[in-house]
Amino acid sequence: MTQSNNQSTSRRDFLKTTTATAVGTGILASLGSAAHVHASGDDQIKVGLVGCGGRGTGAASQALSTKGNVKLEAMADAFKDRMDSSLSNLQKQFSGRPERVDVAEEKKFVGFDAYQKLLDSGVDVVILATPPGFRPIHFEAAVNKGVHIFMEKPVATDVTGVKKVLEAAKKAKEKNLAVGVGLQRHHQAPYIETIKRLKDGAIGDITSMRCYWNSGGVWEPRLAREDAKSEMEYQMRNWYYYNWLCGDHINEQHIHNIDVCNWLKDDFPVKAYGMGGRQVRTDKKYGEIFDHFAVEFVYADDTRMYSQCRHIRNCWNSVTEHAQGTKGSCDISGAKYETDAGYKWKYRGKKANPYQVEHDDLFAAIYNGTPYNEAEYGAKSTMTSILGRLATYSGKPVTWDEAMASNVDLMPKEFSWEATPVTVPDENGFYPIPTPGVSKVL
């Protein structure tokens, strides 16, 4: 009785793959004779990388693997060792096209102000991939400088940061700057096709959504307190475990899933209820973040999004999004749905590396001068995650409007290795942990 379109023959074509078709060894395509619009006025696009960790390095590699004449010319990081290893990795990646990675000594910038020096050094596109706490500052500076931008998600860790990004996003539009945000599901064909079908009513009206980022957690702290020269260095090296830098894992990772629900809903929640805590990852080395959240988001029309994220090993793990409609249900991440009438659909088309596609799309827009700005939904999905965190930390409902009206600022007032971060440990090395029912978050 079920109808199925599983007849498609598209399969993994892994069998007998004898040559590595590495991303990053694509052929430099001819750009043709069309007029190309970008800052430097010639064919070459000069890229600067701010934040040289694994993801920043990956993003740079993807930018350099787009079709155009793209070149990495400047790098910036708070830590010199991160920058050096990133550069050496990129040189390895592009050993076949060394002209793509050409970073002169005077274009390597280290320290808290490295981003500004990089922007002042004259690049056309900047990749912002530091820990997310810095993103609003860097984004604002990049927009002021008038360069095109790729920035990783999330785009902030607090409300003040979100507001700054929204402001700068407006300005970027006025200046016709292209802005890509690393919510790569928006560039992933199975997601695009599934969301389109859902919006076209494939399972009727959407009545609720569920999404999860339940996993075993991320990397262990990289530096011991006794090996750090200052509290600031310690937190920066172990940035995932500090809120001003990461925004907790609901913000840093789960934003992907939350963002998909917002995308489907074409809206952002007005309110959140949450619960969570720190059950297993309790050692002081894990800083101040929670290890589990469960949040119920409410949209203006009373539709709910149920969200979970967890960093606890050996539990039920899932990184997925789902939608329930009046006529069926959909596994969005699995790109399949089933109607109550028994119709089954599953995406069987092409799959490409979304991290590459998001850069291909951005650089195509830069070349063609097409309006391109993902900053607003990037900022609002970031805000959705932050709203969930605020509701969870406080144990009380928090509305979008009251959160947006607040001015809580998690960022340090001064940026230097000697400066004091907002939260500091007690004499035993433990950080203050938010307590639902007690903690004031706004």
Next chain:
Amino acid sequence: MLSVCRSSLLMQGKFAFLAAMLFSVSLANAGDKAKEMKPYTEKIANTDVSFDMVPIPGGEFIMGSPANEKNREDDEGPQIKVKVDPFWMGKHEVTWNEYDIWSFNLDIQRRKLLRGKSDAKEKAADAVTRPTKPYTDMTFDMGHDGYPAICMTQLAAKTYCKWLSEKTGHYYRLPTEAEWEYACRAGTTTAYSFGDNPEKLDDYAWHYANCDDTYQKVGQKKPNPWGLYDMHGNVSEWVLDQYIPDAYKKWSGKGTLKFPINVPTTLYPRVAKGGSWDDEPEALRSANRIASSSDWKIQDPQIPQSIWYHTDAIMVGFRVVRPLKVPTAEERKKYGLDPAIPEDEGR
């Protein structure tokens, strides 16, 4: 997988004793001792998890497929004659229950919780490198308990074996391509270990047409003649070899080969065998060879990419073997049996 039958539990102690005996005798007697090889259940200390091992008798077989086999590909020939020494092989693919002990330190965590002491084996096992945590969930929500572990690199599978060896005191490793095919064929010469007819596949294997887009719990289908489950389908299985398309051509004409192996020299491609839930029947044939590629990691957004995870290899797992004759350090080096973790592994 986890419901170990009573009798095998009762016999476990006996086999542990037998195994100890086997290693105390001189290797010249290994041939005689092969006759005494029995199935056994290995319990992983400081956990509730165990797995079953099946004896595979030594012998000779024809590796690769005949030129007239349907859907046969060039890299499967010409057929070569191979002599295989006896070993035990995992009755099932390694499950998440087993694999996650190593990847998430679950044994150490439990030992600490129970305030247990660690003996020499535990200390040696603790010293084996464990992987970084995966950025995302590697089951891809297809199931955990009783399901095969997937998405690991060959290095991760090899390092797991090293850990398992230290942990249990028995030498475990991945099979060679030849050993895997020998065990899969189980004395048969047909396309599959149950014959040539792919229509019978549903009795023996999870493949694209019957799996509902996901891997399945191990051990639900019929085993092959030697009692190994899911050798065809469910998940493809890592073996030790580099993938060289014309490997058999290079080997042919050299008589009966003893322990043929293509020691890896480059990261890609390496060999997986057996086909998976995501494959058509022809990929599940005993002789089919699957080559890994960098595409298996395409969604790893970091550079350098993880040495432990193949983010896109949701169809690849592995099973362990335990050779009756434990290789010497020299043999391990010569055949590339030990995991080699890159020096710049920084993540």
